[in-house]
């Protein structure tokens with residue numbers, strides 16, 4: 001069977017194929033050289049019982065400083081918010097977020113930063129990032145999760161490294 005393809009159409013098929021090739025190659029190359037990978041490492045968790053025992057119980061949530069100076073944030077995403085509702089972290093410091101959903105799928109996104117991850121029930125989402133600038137950032141949900149989805153957000157305050165260290169020193173001296 002012979003299909004007639006107009007020469008101009010043929011030309012555009014090549015252009016479109018080349019564009020797709022460039023897109024796929026750029027995704028592949030950034031993943032390879034930029035160390036971009038899906039959040040988390042297939043770490044599983046029982047979403048229905050995470051409040052009962054382990055890392056995601058209420059008293060263990062929030063911001064913690066590790067001995068090497070990096071900061072760890074443990075959050076639970078649940079309809080409708082990220083808990084705790086307010087967190088404070090330092091600028092210019094690697095911060096590792098560990099987030100688990102207690103119910104359905106959520107997405108955590110802080111506009112104007114590169115913090116964005118899906119939070120799939122049954123898995124722990126781990127993301128490490130550094131915020132260059134102090135400021136107040138909302139943490140918004142960007143996966144439709146129910147009637148309250150539009151109102152699902154929590155507040156993140158990024159403070160300067162100096163004021164973070166000063167506050168920590170004060171706490172240690174108390």
Ligand code: CUA
Nearest residue numbers: 141143145149
């Ligand atoms: Cu949670 Cu939308």
